Amino acid sequence: MSDGERSAFEDAWLNRLIKAAKDASPKISKRKAGPSVSNMSYAIPSKKSKTDHCPSLPTPTLESSASQSVLSLQEPKPLSAPAPPLTPIPPSPQPTTRPVFLPLKLKQSKLTFTKDLQTEEEKEEARQQSIWKNNERQAEAEARVAAEQAQKKERERKLARDCQRRHRDRLRAGKEAKSDDSQCESDAEGDSHPAASTQVAAVSRAGYETWRESRNGTLGGAKQAKATRTNWFHPFLWPGINSAMQKAHWKASEAVKILQRDQPELYSHLHRGTVHKWVAKDRNQWSERTQKKIANHHELTGSGRSGALTKYPALVQEIQETLQSLCTSGLVVNTTLARSIMLGLIQGKHPEALTKHFQCTESFVRSFLQSVMNWTVRAGTRAAAHLPADADDLCERTYFRLVYCMKWEDIPPDLVINVDQQGIYVLPNATKTYHARGDKQVDLVAKDEKRAFTILVASTPTGEILPIQCVWSGKTDNSLPKPSAVGMDEALAEGFHFTVAASATSPRSHFSTLKTMKEWIRKILVPYIQSVIERDGLDKDQKAILYIDVYPVHISEPFRMFVFTEYPNIILIYVPGNCTGKYQPADVGIQRPLKHRIKAALFDWMAKEHQQQLLAGASPEDIRITTSIPKLCDASVAPLVSAYKFMQGPDGRDLIKKAWANSTTVKNQNLSIASLTSKQSHRALNGYLKIDKTLHEEISARCGKVFGLADESAIEADTDRHVDFDDDTDIPFEDVVNATFSGSAESEDGLTSAEVGEDMWAYNNSGEMWSTTRSLPILASD
Known part of the structure; x- marks a missing residue:
């Protein structure tokens, strides 16, 4: 405070004390441990106060200390005996109707009125301490609530695990009982072949038995006695799906109906939603991701597969030599020309190879040129004329x-x-032809x-x-x-x-x-x-x-x-x-x-x-x-x-x-x-x-x-x-x-032809169609 503010503040407090003394009763009740009012001294300003009408109170003195900036009450010294009662004040012209005591309760400690007289630094420090204490109390409350919630969730998870464990036990018991009943029925009927639907997943994922055996049920993953999820991209399953989708005009629901109608033992548990996810959204073809999966499971180029002609290796060799001689002569070898030669050789040598499933279509010829001949074709493209805006x-x-x-x-x-x-x-005749991969020089006639x-x-x-x-x-x-x-x-x-x-x-x-x-x-x-x-x-x-x-x-x-x-x-x-x-x-x-x-x-x-x-x-x-x-x-x-x-x-x-x-x-x-x-x-x-x-x-x-x-x-x-x-x-x-x-x-x-029989992957290594065999073959790896 400035000197003027301090002086005004001290005057105000002094006036309040003087007024209280005036209104006080002439008698003060005795107290056992209370100090005597007469032994107290007050720090007062240098200005002279009007106290002539109050002789019973001592005259306050002003302590002129440079460091003292607040009004303080000095603690009185302890008394050996109770102080005598104060002399009553003579009645004033306007006496009070009831006795009034001094409203000052003194304690055995130093009393300091500093609340409104603190400096800015002290106020800021007090405020920061209050904020820190509030934050500490709030953090403790939040930690206590979080701990209670964590304990509650842990109890709920434990209960859910116990419930799920009991549910799995009941399902396992039901499956075992059902399996025993079906086995008894099949034995009674004399059927030695297990249900095809239970073997499709195992056949499609053959070669991963060691991996399943390594799973111990704890940190090594859940135990799997046999494969439960079908690999639909396996060569003996995918050709049928591809053919059905083309027949159904790329409608997943219609394709699944065709598959389940023609080959229920293989596709009885195939869902239309699964097939729908494999199709590209903007056009009627497989998505890029699906095509990559297909390529990873069976790479046709240079694999040597010949599909329906597997049973006739001499015929395959003859076709291969004839096509190679045409390529050597420099004649453009395209699908139509290659098919005419292959069909002529098949009809002349082994006409029985042509069945209702296999007619040596152009789709088969393209696959044959890639697989057996290891040939590829390159073609240039150019932008077509577009419709005008109007x-x-x-x-x-x-x-x-x-x-x-x-x-x-x-x-x-x-x-x-x-x-x-x-x-x-x-x-x-054009600038493109089927030719061996990797050759830098390709000769063409005319x-x-x-x-x-x-x-x-x-x-x-x-x-x-x-x-x-x-x-x-x-x-x-x-x-x-x-x-x-x-x-x-x-x-x-x-x-x-x-x-x-x-x-x-x-x-x-x-x-x-x-x-x-x-x-x-x-x-x-x-x-x-x-x-x-x-x-x-x-x-x-x-x-x-x-x-x-x-x-x-x-x-x-x-x-x-x-x-x-x-x-x-x-x-x-x-x-x-x-x-x-x-x-x-x-x-x-x-x-x-x-x-x-x-x-x-x-x-x-x-x-x-x-x-x-x-x-x-x-x-x-x-x-x-x-x-x-x-x-x-x-x-x-x-x-x-x-x-x-x-x-x-x-x-x-x-x-x-x-x-x-x-x-x-x-x-x-x-x-x-x-x-x-x-x-x-x-x-x-x-x-x-x-x-x-x-x-x-x-x-x-x-x-x-x-x-x-x-x-x-x-x-x-x-x-x-x-x-x-x-x-x-x-x-x-x-x-x-x-x-x-x-x-x-x-x-x-x-x-292009959508017949399954024209797909080379529709046949096993013995030249028989997967779908026509009585039992599903188990492959070591694929």
Whole structure:
């Protein structure tokens, strides 16, 4: 405190004491051990106080010590005898109504009034001590509560362990009793084979008995007398699961039903949730983690497994030598070629090897090349053209172009023709082949040559298919199939047209050129239009629509001028760039089934050629695959005729109609007859012409005739628009058609055989299928 504050504080206390003395009674009661008031001295300030009216109290003195900063009461000295009573104070002008005693209780200790007179340092120290004591008391309370909770949890865990132990004892006793009953029943029936469901887990984890024996039930882990969890990735279990998933279109519940129906002894305890966890979330295939597990349990490459051919080692050796001779000669060895050779050797040497479970599919051939031949294949990839962001708007505008022309030009659906090119390989040849692993030099014969040709396939919404044009590389008719080729007479009778590309830039090119497109219009399109006019009794100047994509030849000025000048009644309407897979019927649902039938027919021809060489006595090393273009040209005619006749039949017509109907937009504006000619489409056309200035200006200029609407970038990107579906030749045609129109993810990568018998891991080392054996084999390790 400052001097002024201290002086004011002392005055206040002194005034209180003086007032108390004034109001006190003249008599003070005697106390046995209490000190006498007269023997006390008070420290008072230097200021003189008014005490004249209180003679019974001693006059206080001021102790002027520099170190003393508070008012203190000095402890009186002890008395030998009680002090005499004080003299009563004479009555004042205003006497009190009752006696008042001095409210000061003195003790035998030094009394110091320091609560409000402490320094800041002392206050802070007292506060810190109080906080520390509170924290210490709180910590002790928390520790006491934690100890009580720990003891409670320990008691609960002990009770739970005892309960679980009693429950396990009851279950063990029940299982033992049940096992004894089942054993008695099996002995009574004379069945010597144990239940398959109890052995599946043991067989799938054979080789780990020593590990289970080392577990002692304490620190070494729980005891396991036998395996209880099944390793579904074991070779004798996984092929069936993989096959069932493909059959069930990657639905886990359906696959489990198939497995439990066909082989209940193996898959009776397989749950659909277990299978569902193995499938990738974003596509219909096994997840990366599952594929790693499969690879860890059975590595196929170089393992030497031959599956169903294990019983015929001489045949396997012969196939191996034949394929090796083809590889040495530099010929491209692909799956189709290898399968034709293998199937020819099997049918010639051991036809009994072909059963209902094993047909030597392309899936088996790929596994054979990896396992027995230790071959691999490398392939390059490139990004495909993507749908433009405004694909639906572009397709909608194209839809109303067709609707407008059909409505106001009175064009029937039979005269709306869509045409597209499709490449066909008669002998697949490319820069990739199966070859031995690790070789740095891979020789190929005719590496840059293609044994292929182009076909132009045209169709209408009514299901009609126009005759096929075949375009071969070269400049003269010598490059075409001979008139004596098998099926040539039927092809010419159906109106087929065989021609050469005669490309000015590439003599080996077999793609459509301006020359071939003009020939197609003159010899196929115009005769078809004339036949429809005569059949339906239409006007001679009846207009027709040619619906084609933005292939560079199609949008070139010479081609458009050729159509406009020589055939003005043909209206050109183009498929939007990069939208052929969405809005061109040929790409949506016609090319893939047609190509599959042609490929399967060519394979049959190739297999017969190999079989004839074997029957003629040729040795495996003497078998040769012809690379002669003239011979391959002749062999391609019959498959084309066969495929064309199928498309003319009722199933083929339905397939074509479905392809037109599946060419649709998000607004369900498809190219079917019902959609193009409906009154709803005509009403929508009137509204669309009011809001779409582009189509309005086109029609105003020239009745829907298009003049170079597609940009150059889209044209270049659209040249590689087609997806090359690599479907195995052994896949049924119905499955190819279903995959084409299902829109499922697996159809984009091609279909493969899902039969268990084609999987090499489905057979044991004796060449017998795991599922057909009476008892499960016990493997030492796997």
